[in-house]
């Protein structure tokens with residue numbers, strides 16, 4: 001028997017969440033963002049459920065290659081563009097679109113026209129205020145006009161990315177400012193735009209015109225503006241469940257402690273369960289006593305420090321729990337009870353993004 005931990009990928013949840021994205025922005029093309037190995041789910045695992053997307057977006061050329069090997073013939077967008085001039089040859093071979101965020105990438109593209117007749121759909125990225133990637137608004141038009149003269153540019157989509165789309169309001173929170181900076185420049189130029197991430201799709205679709213949306217975290221069943229709104233509020237379903245089992249049980253007396261550092265001290269006699277899951281599986285060591293779990297589909301909590309291969313849960317309210325009882329660290333129990341990854345992340349001072357990306361290679365994946 002293998003160690004009883006697994007990460008379950010739920011194809012029906014991915015399909016459902018993609019449908020929700022399409023319903024939020026019915027006029028838009030919905031690109032599924034599958035960077036970071038599909039947010040830790042595995043590109044091969046999620047692909048069958050996401051092939052109804054209008055395109056895929058990611059940033060690693062090897063991942064793009066894997067998508068092509070799976071048979072995807074539609075659009076693929078490289079969100080960070082190419083990293084070195086030679087990448088353009090692979091983009092030509094695999095028919096990849098890419099963002100252009102900096103002058104060096106434009107220079108490489110110009111040079112590539114000398115050696116290849118390949119043509120590309122490019123996404124010209126504006127830095128509208130996040131100050132990560134993109135051309136400043138004042139420089140944008142000149143680059144756009146320069147690209148129009150390139151023989152290897154087939155189309156130019158205007159692209160930007162929001163820093164605060166998960167913020168409380170459209171105005172006052174930065175998104176309106178960025179959107180105005182973007183619109184003031186690109187409106188006069190014409191052409192398609194790609195603006196919205198999950199938070200903008202869910203929270204701001206009435207204010208934002210984005211012909212191509214880049215939907216990431218919402219596809220995986222995490223709410224970008226938790227705790228203001230939960231996945232139940234958005235009608236999203238968890239696409240990943242981290243499940244394990246109880247492998248040992250201890251009865252402890254009042255005053256006894258649990259785990260390394262004796263961080264948890266029992267206030268009364270209690271029954272506790274040891275679970276085959278630790279930080280080497282991707283469960284955060286920083287998750288404190290009280291972080292929620294499901295034992296046999298009923299809520300409980302972890303106790304004491306998470307160790308490398310194990311953690312401990314409270315069984316005081318779970319007299320039926322025994323060796324082999326299912327423990328859900330996040331996601332769905334086999335009975336269908338949901339423990340949202342956002343709730344676990346919030347208890348651990350992080351985001352669902354980090355938890356799902358952090359599941360380690362030793363955890364077997366199962367596709368349901």
Ligand SMILES: *Cc1c(COP(=O)(O)O)cnc(C)c1O
Nearest residue numbers: 033079161197198214215216217
């Ligand atoms: C990751 C990413 C997205 C998707 O963001 P979510 O918040 O997961 O929806 C969209 N656009 C860009 C440029 C990204 O890097």
